């Protein structure tokens with residue numbers, strides 16, 4: 001997952017905006033804290049460290065996410081990059 005923290009293209013950011021607007025339950029997808037409509041999609045895929053079963057954090061890896069920032073209050077939401085189709089899925093196919 002070394003290339004997971006790459007920059008996003010403008011086309012990818014537009015597709016992310018379409019995805020979020022399709023999933024949003026409120027018109028314009030307002031901020032969850034202040035209800036501002038001035039939210040912006042980040043320019044990079046980030047890795048959020050996750051805690052391993054043994055209790056240690058792996059700061060060299062993590063889950064790939066795209067931040068969406070409210071420019072009024074600063075609240076940050078993360079959307080998983082796999083769900084956005086930006087990185088290959090690591091979820092194994094369900095057994096039949």
Ligand SMILES: [Zn+2]
Nearest residue numbers: 031034070073
């Ligand atoms: Zn806000």
